[in-house]
Amino acid sequence: MTDVSTNSLVEKYHACKTVFKNMSTNLRQFLTNDIECKKQIQSKDLAKSCSVKIFGISWDPESDFYSIPCKLCYSENPTKRKVLKVAHSNFDPHAWDDPLSPSHDATWRAICENAKGFIVTFPRAITASGEDDRYELHAFVDASIRAFAAVVYLRSIDKHGTVRSSLLMARQRLAPINSQTKTLIVPRLELLALLIGARLTSFVMEELQLKLERIRIYYSDSKVALHWLQSTHNNGLFVNNRCKEIQRRLTSWISKGIPTYLHYISSELNPADCATRGFNKEELANHMWWTGPKFLVAPLEDFPNMEHFQWNTEIEDAKQQQPSPVNVAIHAIRTCQKSETGNLVLKFLRKTVFEKLRDDSKLLLRENIPELAIIAVNLILCLCNTTDMEIAEKLLIKLMQRKVTTSVIKKWNNFSITKDENGILRCFGRIRSNHLARDTLDTILLLPHHTLTRLVIEHLQISSGH
Template sequence: MDLAIRRFLAFERKLQKQQDLKKQYTEFIRQYASLGHMEEVKSPIPEVNFFLPHNCVLKPSSSSTKLRVVFDASVKTSNSISLNDIMLKGSTMQDDLFSILLRFRKHKFAFSAPGKFQHRGQLSTTPDEDLRYYRVKAVTYGTTGAPYLATRCLVELANTSHPLASSAIKDFYVDDVMKGSNNLKEAVKIQDELKTLLQSVGFNLDREVELAVDESTDEGVKTLGLTWNPKLDHFRITTVWNEPTKVTRRTVLSDTSRLFDPLGFVNPAITLDKIFLLELWALKLDWDEAIPMGLHTRWLQFRLELADLNRIRIPRYLETKNATVSLHAFSDASERAYGVVIYLRSINNRGDIKVRLLSSKSSGSSENYHSTKTGIMCSNSYGSSNRSCNKNPQHGHRQHTLLDRFADHLSLDAIQALIVSHLCGKQNFINTRVNKYWRYVNTKHNPADLVSRGARPSELINSKIWFQGPEFLSQPEISWLCEVIKEPKDLLEQKTIRTVLATSAVTDHFIDRIDHRNSFTYLKRIIATVLRAIECFKEKRVGHRFLSVAELEEALTLIIRYMQVKEFKAEIKQLRRERSIDSKNKLTKLTPFLDNNSIITVGGRLQNATIPYTAKHPAILPTSNPFTKLLLLDLHKDNLHIATQALRATARQQF
C-alpha cells in the first residue's frame, strides 16, 4: 500500500505539470466510475488486499483510446511476492496475427473496428482532496491473466445463435476485429450482428464499420500494426521516428523495434537492418557506447531513408473471388541472410491474371552460423512452413481451400546446394527441406534475391518485381521458362557417416572449479555466499547485505571437510565405524576422532584445559592439499608477515 501511494503521489505531481494530460486522465476516471466498473472502498480497508500502482500512457495516433491507464501488477509486496506471481497465465485462445491478417485480405468488402473492453481499475485523487480507494470490478490491464480472461469471454460468445457474428469472433486479435465478406449485404449484416452480440455483454465496437469503397483520400486507420486505408483499400507501413541523438547499440535497437511488419511487405529493407545489427553486435560494444564512425554514418543514412517506407502502398484485396488460386514461393540465400517471399496468383473466369505479394520472411546469419548452401536449404524450408499458414481461408465457389496449387521457385545456388548436400551425406537435413514442386528460376527473375541481400527503401519503392512478382507469373504457365528440378540420377556413392560420442563423467567438486584468485579468504567468502543463496531459495527469504561470522565459519568447515575427504577418505571411513586407525598410519600419534561436523580433529588430554575448543582439538589439515598452502599464506598476510615459528604457533590455535 505504501509503495502504491508513493508512486501515485509522484504521478500526481506529473499531472500538475501537464494540464492537458490531467484533464484526459480525470475524464477517464470519471467515465470509468460512472460505468460502474469500480467502487469506492470506505474505511476500514480489508486486511487482505493488493494495491495496484498505475500510470497513464498517451497515444495520440490511436483511433480508439488516446489515453490508457497502465497497471503494475508485478510490483513486489512486503513478502517479495507480486499479484502476477500467484496468477495463472492461461492458454492462447485466439489465432496468431499472421493468420488473421491473411484472412482479412481475402474479403472483397472488409471492415475493422477496435473494441472497448473493460480492463481497467485505479486508485485516484485530486491534489486538494484526501486519497480515495477504489475496488476494481473488471478485468485489469497489467495482470497476468487479463489477456486470457478477455479473449476467453470472446470465445464463449462464439457459441451463440448468431452464426455470422460467431464467425467474426474468430477474427479478433485481443480487442480488434478484422472481418469482411465477398458480399456487401452480408458484410453489413455481420457488423450488425457483431455489434448486437457484443453489446449484450457490455462490449462495444468503438467506431462504425469501415467498408472499402473507391474515394480519393489517403487517410488510414491503424489496425494490428498496419495502417489500412478503407477508402482506397490498401495497406501502409507507418513509422514515427524521433530525432537521432547519440547513436549507440541501445538507440539502434530502439529504432529497429519501430519497424513492425507482420506480413513482411518491406522485408528487403528490414534485411539490411538485420545485417547492420549483426555487424554491430559482433563488435561487442557496451549498450551506451558510441559506435564506430563508419557504422554511424551508414546508420544515419539508412535511418533517413526509412521514412520512404511510408510511401509504399500494398493492395489489401487479393481478388480470390471466383478465381483459380495458387501460391508461389521464391527462396534464396546469401552469406549474410536468407529468406522467402510468397505471391498469390489468381485467374478469374475471364482469364485475367493477377499477382499479389502475400508475405515474406527473412533471417540474418552470422559468419559462423551456416554456409550459403545451408542457408538456401533453410530458406526453402521457410517457403514450405509459410504455406501451412494458408490452408483454411475460403473463397468463392471453392469452399475447401484457398489454394489450388503451391510451387517453390529456387535459384541456381539452391539446386547446387541440393546436389552437394547429397554428395556430403546430408540426406536427413535435405529430407526435411525438399519439395516435389521445386522449380529453377534465374536470379534476375527471383524476387527472393532482394530478401537475401537486402534493398534500400528508396530502391524498394520502385521495385516492380517485389510487389508484383516476376513477369512470367503474369503470363500463362505454358510460357514459363522455369524448369522442374529433378533429383540427379548419377549421384556418386554416398558415404555412410557414423558418429560415435564419447562422454566422461565430471567428478570435480564445485570447490575445485571456483576461481579463488589464490586467496583462501576470497574462496571462503564465495562459498559462504553460495550457502546463503541455497538457504534463501529454500526458505524464500532475502539475506542480509553482509556475511555473518557464523556463515564464514560454516564455509570454513565445508572447505576443511572437503580437504579431509579428499586426502583421508579411508581414515574417515574407519572412524565412522568407531574403529581404530592402523598403527602404521601417520595420524595414529594424534589420536584422531570425528567431531560433530565430521571433521578429523586431534585428540589428547586437554579436555579440561581453559582454552578454546579449536586449540584443544585442532582440525587436521593434509600437507599436500593446495588449499592448506593458501590458508597459511592468508594467515601470514593477516598477521603482517610474521616469522615461521610465530606462524606455526598461530596456525596451531585452530589447525
C-alpha cells in the first residue's frame, strides 16, 4: 500500500485489519518505510524481519531501495542449459533455486534411485495400415485424490483376424493442491478424467484420420460423474459445463456414424489406474499400460461383461428444445408460407448464422431445414444484401409478435401500441423530432423473456462495446 501521508497509511492499516477480521483472518507481518506509521502499528502486527522480497526482489524499508544481486559465476564446462539457468537466477520469485527441504530431498532421491536404469521399448509401427484393416479407439480414464488421467489405445484387426492393441497417447493432470476434502474433490476429478478422455479421443481421431468402427470409453471408481452425465438437474456451473462438453463430443461421434459406448470397468482392468497411483520401474516394466488390458486383443465376443452406461440423450434434446437462435430460425422457416420470403430468410441464415455455428448446431439446422443443402451450392441465393437482411429481420419480429394477444395490448395500453405500415407493433411515443430515427421515436414492441428479445439485447451490447 502507498499513500502521501502517515495518517492515510494508518487508516489503511486499520481498514485492512477490519476487512480480514470479518473473514476470521488475522492479518499481520506489516512492514513500512514510514517511521511514524510504524509506531502506530501494534507490535504484534509488525514483521520480525527488517527486509522483504517483493516479486522476488529484496526491498530495504529503511533506505527504501530495491537490491538485485548478480549471481553470475563461471563454472567449468558450461552448457547452454547451465548458462540459461544462471542468467535467469537473478529473478526468482518462486524460489526455484532454493534448496529442497530434508523431507523433499529424501523423496526426490528415492524417485531418482527408483527410475535409474529404466528403459522402455515399443514398436514404431502401431498398425500395418492395410486396406482391409478395421480400427477401434479404446479410451480408459481414472481419477484419484492426487491426479486424474486418460489413455487411448488403437485396436486394429487385419484381414486375417489378427488383433493388435497399441498405446497411442496419454494425458495426466495433478489434482488442485488447494482442495483437501476428498468427498468434495473426487467426484469432480472423476468428471475431469472423463472430460480429458473425451478431448484426448477427439484429438487422436483428428490426427489419425482413420475410418473407425467404434469408440469405447472405460471408466472406473464411483459412478457419481456418470450420474451427472445422465442428470437433468442443475448440478452447478462447474459440473454442467463439463457434462455439456462431454455429451457434445459423444453425440458428435455418433452423428459421424461411429458407434460410441461408455463402460464401467473394474480398477484392476483399467490401465489408467497406474497413471493416478504411480508404479515403480519393476511394476511398470510389465504393466498393461503399454498395450492395454488383455481383452483388447481378444475377439469382441470374449470381452468381459462390463456395465454399458447409457448417457441420457434427453439432456441434449431438452437443451435443443429450449429457445435458441437455431430453434428460432427453424420456427421461422416452418412458419413461412411464401417461397420468396423463405428464400430471404434462408439467405439471412446462411450469411449471418450458419457459418458461425458449432457442428452439432449445423447438423440440427440441416435436419430441420433441408433447403440449406441447396443454399450451399447455389451462389445466387448466398448473395445477401442489406434489403434481404432488413426483410428477414422484420419477418422474425412479426413471427414473435404473433404471440401478442388483445388482452396483452389492453394491459399495456399506456404504451400506445399500434401497427405500422409493415404490420409491426410499435410503441408510439409523444416525442416528435426530425432528427431522431424511426426506431428511436416509435420503438418496436419486443416480448419480455422471449429468445429474440434476448438476442437483440446481446447484439446491441456487443455492438456498443459492452
